[in-house]
Amino acid sequence: MKHPNTWSKATVRAHRDLTPTVREFELLPERGVTPWHVGAHINVAVQVNGEDQTRSYSLVSLPTRSQADGVYRIAVKRALNSRGGSRFMWSLNAGDRLNISQPGNHFELTTNLTGPAPHFLLVAGGIGITPMLGMAQSLATRGAKVQMRYGARSRAELAYVEELRAALGDELEVFCDDAGEQINLDHEIAALPDHSQLLICGPLPLLDAARAAWARAGRAVADLRFETFGNSGQFETQAFWVDIPRHQLRLEVPANRSLLSVLEEAGVQTLHECERGECGLCAMDVVSVSGTVDHRDVFFSAHEKLNNQRLCACVSRVHRAGGGGALVLDSAYRADG
Numbered sequence: 001m002k003h004p005n006t007w008s009k010a011t012v013r014a015h016r017d018l019t020p021t022v023r024e025f026e027l028l029p030e031r032g033v034t035p036w037h038v039g040a041h042i043n044v045a046v047q048v049n050g051e052d053q054t055r056s057y058s059l060v061s062l063p064t065r066s067q068a069d070g071v072y073r074i075a076v077k078r079a080l081n082s083r084g085g086s087r088f089m090w091s092l093n094a095g096d097r098l099n100i101s102q103p104g105n106h107f108e109l110t111t112n113l114t115g116p117a118p119h120f121l122l123v124a125g126g127i128g129i130t131p132m133l134g135m136a137q138s139l140a141t142r143g144a145k146v147q148m149r150y151g152a153r154s155r156a157e158l159a160y161v162e163e164l165r166a167a168l169g170d171e172l173e174v175f176c177d178d179a180g181e182q183i184n185l186d187h188e189i190a191a192l193p194d195h196s197q198l199l200i201c202g203p204l205p206l207l208d209a210a211r212a213a214w215a216r217a218g219r220a221v222a223d224l225r226f227e228t229f230g231n232s233g234q235f236e237t238q239a240f241w242v243d244i245p246r247h248q249l250r251l252e253v254p255a256n257r258s259l260l261s262v263l264e265e266a267g268v269q270t271l272h273e274c275e276r277g278e279c280g281l282c283a284m285d286v287v288s289v290s291g292t293v294d295h296r297d298v299f300f301s302a303h304e305k306l307n308n309q310r311l312c313a314c315v316s317r318v319h320r321a322g323g324g325g326a327l328v329l330d331s332a333y334r335a336d337g
């Protein structure tokens, strides 16, 4: 049961390669651009192996620019190990049409900037730069004190550096894996004034490290805000089996599909909303597992993930050396009556 979403047609107006693996798309919505705030995303209907699936992409840059140009901008990382969504996006050309949702937002800048200028540390890893660009631009325009630390595999894989430099000047520092550079989160957090906020978007290991460093520093949980992508796990993506005794079902979850989509297709109704491992609505009870649960959400704590009692069906998977992993789940959904 997906929350209602308003979909409409859009046309690819243009695209350009920002890096060898990141392509920006300008999407011209048939019904015009709906007002949005930085941190927002749109869902895009993609075709994967002949099936309709949905992917979520952050809206890039500032809402005012989007409104003025009449387009949504998204940037898509071509992932070799992906479930197929990025391959579909990279197959699009100018003039192609696709279905998109209206903007939604789980990562809104809620700070009231009317008081003394607050201090923000923005951290981006890889394609996690997409929501952070607009945040950096918006906060800098509003007079906040902003620093950004942005990490990528190599210098060639850094996107939007010119725009970031224009907004932040020397407050932007970049880190490249292939040069042996790493963001020192403990150091960065220790240097922040009290009541600073950390906003972060990147792969799960970066988020986990930031959450741990934030906790070690004794900072308030509410001052750390984050977003991740739903496909960055600790293990390679494999097919696995799932048993639902309550429904007398045994289903295969292929490598290119989520557990949630397979359950839905089989009629196992599951509440869900973000499909990015953030809201926890799709959490299900784990009865047993053969292999290792690859928790790819940011909803459960590290302790809860170790306990393995529940998982987020939208992003989490099972991995087993040599394949053949399996999971027994109890569906939390109870039909009325």
Ligand code: FES
Residues within 6 Å of the ligand: 271, 272, 273, 274, 275, 276, 277, 278, 279, 280, 281, 282, 283, 297, 299, 312, 313, 314, 315
């Ligand atoms: S739908 Fe939000 S965590 Fe799965």
